Amino acid sequence: MLTLASKLKRDDGLKGSRASAAASDSTRRVSVRDRLLVKDEGYYQGGKFQFETEVPDAYNMVPPKVKCLTRIWHPNITETGEICLSLLREHSIDGTGWAPTRTLKDVVWGLNSLFTDLLNFDDPLNIEAAEHHLRDKEDFRSKVEDYIRRYAR
Numbered sequence: 001m002l003t004l005a006s007k008l009k010r011d012d013g014l015k016g017s018r019a020s021a022a023a024s025d026s027t028r029r030v031s032v033r034d035r036l037l038v039k040d041e042g043y044y045q046g047g048k049f050q051f052e053t054e055v056p057d058a059y060n061m062v063p064p065k066v067k068c069l070t071r072i073w074h075p076n077i078t079e080t081g082e083i084c085l086s087l088l089r090e091h092s093i094d095g096t097g098w099a100p101t102r103t104l105k106d107v108v109w110g111l112n113s114l115f116t117d118l119l120n121f122d123d124p125l126n127i128e129a130a131e132h133h134l135r136d137k138e139d140f141r142s143k144v145e146d147y148i149r150r151y152a153r
Contacts, residue, residue, distance in 0.1 A: 043144045044074075044115045047152035051111060053104070063088050063098035064107060071151040073144050075124035075133065076114050084125035085110050085118070 050069040056062055066088055067081040076084040087110045089097040110118070124130035133140040 042116055042119070043141055044072075044148065044152075047072075047148040049152055053107065055104070060100045060102070062090055063102070064104065066107060066111070071147060073126075073129050073132075073140075073147045074114070075119065075121050075126050075130040078126050082125060083111075083114070084120075084123075085114060 048070070049072060052067045052069055054065040056065065066083055066085075068077050068083055069081060071079055073079070086096040087098055087102060087106060091097055121130045121133050129140070132143065
């Protein structure tokens with residue numbers, strides 16, 4: 001799981017009171033960098049993946065911006081860190097996009113799910129990774145393990 005305990009505690013204060021217009025950007029905008037430690041299951045076991053989360057001024061009306069800083073071979077995360085996760089979308093066709101009732105805890109759970117139950121090979125962002133999995137699951141696993149050894153320790 002993410003080690004965002006201190007950020008999540010601050011999240012409640014950020015939602016409850018908006019900073020005044022005179023406040024500096026550092027008090028109105030929060031940027032968090034932390035690690036997601038993947039459970040001992042699935043393709044990504046043992047990897048440590050770093051994410052950057054930017055909480056914009058209009059949060060909680062708009063979603064935070066999240067980027068994966070660790071190079072990864074994943075169907076829903078590009079090698080440059082873009083993430084396909086419906087709850088990070090302001091508007092979502094399936095109704096699972098961002099809503100003002102969502103919190104950073106939901107983002108944490110969503111990111112964790114990308115490594116377990118939401119691993120999606122049918123509607124990928126990284127098409128090359130998804131096609132690789134379809135062609136050769138063992139070679140896909142090998143490439144994921146290589147990326148973990150090289151970038152996610």
